[in-house]
Structure formats: structure tokens, C-alpha cells
Amino acid sequence: MPFHFWSVCFLIFGAVVGSFLNVCIYRMPRGESLVYPPSHCPRCNQRIRWYHNLPLITWISLRGRCAYCGAAISPRYLAVELLTGLAFLACWLRFGLSSPALAAVFALLLAGFIVAAFIDLEHYFIPDEITIGGAVAGFLISFGVPLLHDTSQAAVALRRSIVGIAAGALVILGVLQMAKWLFGRQVFRLPPNSRVVFHENHLQLPDRSIPYEDIFFRKSDVLRMQARQVRGLRRRFALQVRRRGPRIRLRARFLAPERFGSEDALLSLSRDRLSIGPLHYDPADIQQLEAVAEVVVVPREGMGLGDVKFMAAVGAFLGWPGVAFTLMASSVLGTILGGLTVLIRRDRSSRIPYVPYLAMAATIWIFFRPDIMRLIRWWLGG
Numbered sequence: 322m323p324f325h326f327w328s329v330c331f332l333i334f335g336a337v338v339g340s341f342l343n344v345c346i347y348r349m350p351r352g353e354s355l356v357y358p359p360s361h362c363p364r365c366n367q368r369i370r371w372y373h374n375l376p377l378i379t380w381i382s383l384r385g386r387c388a389y390c391g392a393a394i395s396p397r398y399l400a401v402e403l404l405t406g407l408a409f410l411a412c413w414l415r416f417g418l419s420s421p422a423l424a425a426v427f428a429l430l431l432a433g434f435i436v437a438a439f440i441d442l443e444h445y446f447i448p449d450e451i452t453i454g455g456a457v458a459g460f461l462i463s464f465g466v467p468l469l470h471d472t473s474q475a476a477v478a479l480r481r482s483i484v485g486i487a488a489g490a491l492v493i494l495g496v497l498q499m500a501k502w503l504f505g506r507q508v509f510r511l512p513p514n515s516r517v518v519f520h521e522n523h524l525q526l527p528d529r530s531i532p533y534e535d536i537f538f539r540k541s542d543v544l545r546m547q548a549r550q551v552r553g554l555r556r557r558f559a560l561q562v563r564r565r566g567p568r569i570r571l572r573a574r575f576l577a578p579e580r581f582g583s584e585d586a587l588l589s590l591s592r593d594r595l596s597i598g599p600l601h602y603d604p605a606d607i608q609q610l611e612a613v614a615e616v617v618v619v620p621r622e623g624m625g626l627g628d629v630k631f632m633a634a635v636g637a638f639l640g641w642p643g644v645a646f647t648l649m650a651s652s653v654l655g656t657i658l659g660g661l662t663v664l665i666r667r668d669r670s671s672r673i674p675y676v677p678y679l680a681m682a683a684t685i686w687i688f689f690r691p692d693i694m695r696l697i698r699w700w701l702g703g
């Protein structure tokens with residue numbers, strides 16, 4: 322078969338895989354099954370027939386609308402199909418001649434990158450199926466395709482894969498810990514007598530609101546403020562014991578909530594404790610809480626454990642040199658592109674999805690490794 326017959330196959334197969342990746346991107350973070358129910362329109366629930374489920378062609382011919390109810394379909398579907406198709410084609414063009422197996426492995430890896438990056442962009446986390454599953458897959462594939470680690474011996478490839486997993490996970494864990502020491506908290510200085518309100522799921526400062534999941538990432542995370550004044554309401558209930566014949570029943574009777582408050586007290590809040598001066602409460606009992614303060618100290622997290630597991634998977638496929646390059650290049654990409662997106666979107670959310678940068682950097686390594694190595698050798702003067 323001529324080489325470019327396979328080029329076309331990789332492109333088309335990539336687009337088909339991209340269509341499946343769209344399903345993964347939508348369903349995995351929601352904990353839904355990937356196979357059941359079959360594709361349907363989220364608005365009219367109409368099942369999508371096979372001739373309306375052709376990658377690329379459907380979206381373009383229907384101009385991004387549901388064939389039945391006309392609901393808009395996100396351009397992300399087209400983008401993912403196109404991106405996956407091109408990624409598969411690129412793997413074939415780059416590695417197909419020397420090793421078709423390697424081309425297939427890298428195509429699979431890039432498909433994983435695409436799912437992980439798009440889920441992280443939208444949900445700020447990556448499912449374990451992808452990260453841990455990816456690390457296991459990388460390890461097993463290293464056995465079958467040792468060329469992945471520049472060797473013909475399976476045992477050597479397995480060792481390099483393990484070293485890669487350890488390097489990826491440990492380095493990011495170290496970065497996480499260091500970031501926690503260096504920038505583990507953020508201090509907000511507010512105008513005098515600012516109201517700080519604790520809502521059901523976010524903290525409201527005068528000029529911004531911060532979701533609690535950004536603040537209480539770990540059990541040990543504590544929010545602190547020197548409050549000029551604290552006011553709150555606490556749920557109260559009384560337990561009543563009732564005896565009916567041989568049975569004893571316990572019933573909770575709700576009472577009017579109790580007011581509490583304090584002047585000039587240190588307020589600290591963690592997942593399972595609210596302290597105001599010397600008094601302690603269970604946050605679950607607090608119905609309302611409001612404070613007047615000028616300085617609020619909030620714990621902060623740069624990267625998450627998802628990034629640790631993701632880098633373990635990258636290491637399983639690319640070994641420690643790939644991990645080293647990915648970390649360095651992703652921080653450069655993150656600084657440039659992340660800075661730009663903050664400028665453009667004026668997004669003040671503290672969370673930055675980092676996996677897209679890691680995936681981009683690892684992709685650069687996959688395609689340009691010899692050039693990068695030559696550049697490093699030249700730079701070191703060798």
C-alpha cells in the first residue's frame with residue numbers, strides 16, 4: 322500500500338476517534354457511561370442517527386445545529402475532531418516510515434492529551450481513568466514497543482518507563498509542596514470596614530467572590546482574618562426521646578436559630594472547624610456568617626494532584642528526559658499563553674488549568690526531540 326493511502330486512513334480514523342473523544346470529554350467528568358445511552362441531543366433528547374454522526378462532515382453540513390430541534394452544537398465538537406484527525410496524520414507522517422507501531426502509540430498518547438486538556442479547561446480536573454490509566458497503559462506499551470524508549474530490549478524499556486513515572490510524579494509533588502511554602506496563601510487587603518460574607522458555596526469579598534473549593538483544597542487549609550466584628554446565625558435543634566410502648570424513638574426538633582457574634586476577634590475557618598476567638602463551632606451548623614475586616618488570608622493551591630498523575634503518565638511514555646523537557650517548556654508556555662488569556666479574558670479566578678500546557682510541551686518533545694537534543698548539546702558547547 323502506498324504511504325499516502327495510510328496518511329488518509331490516519332486522518333479519517335483520527336477524526337472518528339475525535340468524535341469518540343468528544344463523548345469522553347462530555348461524559349467522563351459527569352461520571353456517565355461512555356457507551357450507554359447512545360449519542361443524543363442534550364436539548365430534544367432525539368437519538369442521533371449514524372448518518373448524522375459523521376465526524377467533521379455532520380457539524381459542517383448542519384452548520385453546528387441539531388438536525389431535529391436546531392439547538393446549537395458547540396464548535397468544540399468540530400475542533401476536537403479536526404485536532405485529533407490532524408494529530409493522527411502528523412504521527413503517521415513523522416513516524417510512519419520508520420515505525421508504524423510508534424506512530425500508532427503516539428497517536429493514542431495525543432488522543433489522551435486532547436481528552437485531558439479539554440476536560441481540565443472546563444472542569445479544572447482530570448479523571449483518574451485518563452491519568453492513572455495512562456500511566457499503566459504507557460508501562461504496558463513500553464513492553465510491547467520498546468522503541469518508545471530508544472531501545473530494542475523490553476526490559477530496558479520497562480525500566481525507563483518506571484523511572485519516567487517516578488520522575489513525573491515526584492518532581493510535580495515537589496513543585497506542589499514548594500509552591501505551598503512559597504505562595505501557599507494569598508492576602509487580600511480590603512478597604513476599611515469591608516463586609517465579608519460567607520455564602521453557601523463561596524466567600525464574598527467587596528470586589529470578588531471565591532468559591533470554597535478554591536479555598537479548602539486540603540483538610541489543613543485554613544482561612545484567617547482579624548475581624549472587627551463577626552455576626553452569625555447558628556442552626557439549633559433539640560433531640561427528643563419518645564417512648565411508645567417498647568420502642569424508643571429519637572426525634573430532632575428544630576429551634577429558632579441562635580445569634581452569635583463577637584467584636585475584635587481572630588476568625589479562622591477550615592473544613593471542619595470555625596473558630597471565633599476562643600469559641601469553636603461546627604461549620605455544618607452555621608446558617609449565616611458575616612464579618613467586618615480589612616485583611617483576609619486565604620490558602621492557595623497552584624497545581625493539583627491531577628497534574629501529578631498526569632505527569633506520571635507522560636513519564637511512562639516519554640521517560641525522564643521527556644518529563645524534564647515537558648516541565649520546563651510548559652512553564653514557559655504557561656507564562657506566555659496564561660498571561661495572554663488572563664489579559665484577554667480578564668479572568669480573575671485563581672485556578673489555571675495546567676494540563677493543556679503540559680500536553681502542548683510534551684507534544685513538542687514527541688515531534689522535535691532530535692532537534693531539541695541537538696540544540697541542548699550545542700548550547701552546552703558539546
Ligand SMILES: [Zn+2]
Nearest residue numbers: 362365387390
Ligand atoms: Zn436536538
